[in-house]
Amino acid sequence: MDIIPAGDSALIVRVREQYENAPEETLDEVLRIFQLLQRAAIPGVIELAPAYTSVAVFFDPVAVLKSGGAAHGIFDELAAKIQSAITPASGRRRRLTAKRARRLIEIPVCYDAEFGVDLDRVAEHTKLPEHEVIHLHGTGEYRVACIGFVPGFTFLAGLPKNLATPRRDVPRKEIPPGSVGIGGAQTGIYPLRSPGGWNLIGRTPLKLFDASKTPPTLLSPGDRVRFRAISRDEFESLKNDMVIPTEAEEADAKR
Numbered sequence: 001m002d003i004i005p006a007g008d009s010a011l012i013v014r015v016r017e018q019y020e021n022a023p024e025e026t027l028d029e030v031l032r033i034f035q036l037l038q039r040a041a042i043p044g045v046i047e048l049a050p051a052y053t054s055v056a057v058f059f060d061p062v063a064v065l066k067s068g069g070a071a072h073g074i075f076d077e078l079a080a081k082i083q084s085a086i087t088p089a090s091g092r093r094r095r096l097t098a099k100r101a102r103r104l105i106e107i108p109v110c111y112d113a114e115f116g117v118d119l120d121r122v123a124e125h126t127k128l129p130e131h132e133v134i135h136l137h138g139t140g141e142y143r144v145a146c147i148g149f150v151p152g153f154t155f156l157a158g159l160p161k162n163l164a165t166p167r168r169d170v171p172r173k174e175i176p177p178g179s180v181g182i183g184g185a186q187t188g189i190y191p192l193r194s195p196g197g198w199n200l201i202g203r204t205p206l207k208l209f210d211a212s213k214t215p216p217t218l219l220s221p222g223d224r225v226r227f228r229a230i231s232r233d234e235f236e237s238l239k240n241d242m243v244i245p246t247e248a249e250e251a252d253a254k255r
Contacts, residue, residue, distance in 0.1 A: 001013065001014065001015055001086075002014040003079045003082060003083065005075050006056065008061065009058060009059055009060065009061055010056060010057060010058045010059065011056075011057050011059075011075065011078065011079065011082075012054050012055075012056055012057070013033060013037075013054060013055045013056075013057060013082060013086070014053060014054045015029050015030050015033055015053055015054055015055065016029065016030075016053045017053065018053065019052040019053050019145075019157075023143075023145075023157055024143075026052070026053060027052070027143065027145060027157075027221075027222065028222075030050050030051070030052070030053065030054065030055060030221075031050060031221060031222050033050075033055050033086050034048055034050040034055050034221070036085055036086050037055065037057065037082065037085055037086065039085075040081070040082075040085035042078070042081045042082065042085065043063060043064065043066075043067035044059045044060050044061075044063035044064035044065075044066075044067055044078065045057055045058070045059050045078075046058050046059060046060055046063075049146070049147075049148070050146060050221045051145070051146040051148070052145050052146060052155075052157075057078070057082065059078060061074050064077060064078055102222055102223065102224055103220075103223045103224065104223075104224045104225075104226065105218075105219065105223055105224070105225055105226075106225075106226050106227075106228050107180075107189070107204050107206060107225055107226070107227050107228070108204055108205065108206065108227075108228050108229075108230045108234065108235075108238055109138065109180050109202040109203065109204050109227045109228065109229060109230065110202055110203055110204075110205075110229075110230050110231065110232055110234070110235040111134045111137075111138075111201060111202040111229055112202075112231075112232050112235075114232070115179070115200065115201075115202050115203035116130075116134075116200060116201040116202045116203075117200050118168070118181070118182075118199035118200045118201060119133060119134070119201050121165070121168075121199055122163065122165045122182060122199050122201060125165045125166070126162055126163055126164075126165060128162065128163075133163060133201065134201070134202075134229060136160045136162070136163055137159075137160075137163060137182075137187065137201060137202075137227060138227045138228065138229045140158055140159065140160055140226075140227075141158060141224060141225070141226055142156040142157060142158040142159070142187065142224065142225040142226070142227075143156065143157050143158055143222065143223070143224050143225070144156060144219050144220060144221050144222060144223045144224075144225060145157040145186075145221065146221055147217055147219070147220070147221060149194075150190075150191065150192050150194045151191065151192065151209050151211075151216065151217070152191030152192065152208045152209030152216065152217045152218070152219075153188060153189070153190060153191055153192075154188050154189050154191075154208065154219050154225075155186055155188050156186060156187045156188055156189075156225055157186065159182065159185055159186055159187045161185070163182060163187075164182070164184060164185045165182050165183075165184070165199050166184060167183045167184060167197040167198055167199070168197045168198070168199060170197075171195055171196055171197030172195060172196060172197070173195050174193060174194070174195065175190050175193065175194060175195065175196040175200065176190070176193060176203065177190060177191055177192050177193050177207075177208075178190065178191075178203045178204045178205060178206065178207075178208070179196075179200050179202075179203050180200070180201055180202040180203060180204060180227070181196070181198030181199055181200045181201060182198060182199045182201060183197070183198035183199070189204060189208055191207075191208035191209040191217075191218075192209060202227075203235070205235050205236075205238040205239040206218065206238075
């Protein structure tokens with residue numbers, strides 16, 4: 001495990017060198033480190049971002065200085081605290097880092113030509129008929145590897161290898177929210193209107209990012225995802241009615 005600087009207010013905790021050779025194990029270990037750092041609540045750390053093989057730690061240099069003096073430099077001070085937090089000191093700490101319950105969330109997707117504007121491109125590249133592209137994409141099980149690019153954008157691992165398609169040479173300037181795309185060996189969902197270069201194959205009526213909710217993202221790293229093909233009429237009927245509760249809302253409902 002390496003801890004390396006990333007500018008003057010962030011560092012990277014690199015958990016593994018590779019992801020592809022053991023994706024499930026690697027993501028589980030990344031999430032374990034992420035949870036340990038969350039619980040440690042290290043002074044000065046303002047955000048943590050888990051990804052495929054690492055956890056990014058963003059910090060306020062002034063707050064780090066005020067909290068511990070940083071006699072050997074801010075980076076060394078913070079790296080030492082991170083190392084202490086992630087090094088199991090007892091059986092109790094290992095119990096505290098039990099795997100977070102993995103949610104399985106179904107995402108309805110309309111693969112109509114109106115939304116799947118790049119289905120023909122994916123079909124041409126993969127040498128599969130469009131209906132087979134839709135079938136394969138909709139029958140797989142995926143896992144949220146990380147959230148990034150724009151708030152709530154989900155990078156989903158688990159795309160069938162024969163659906164892998166390179167990103168578009170010229171990205172689009174504007175992609176509608178809810179668009180489902182394929183980019184290389186990954187699939188993902190655009191939560192907000194934004195530029196993007198992935199191949200669009202469908203759209204979901206679900207809202208993946210809502211700043212008024214806690215947490216604001218519908219999906220979290222580690223969640224499992226399945227897609228369910230829906231018709232154009234179903235898309236319209238679900239657009240305003242279908243809401244999946246956040247973790248906080250689920251907890252409130254159980255009280």
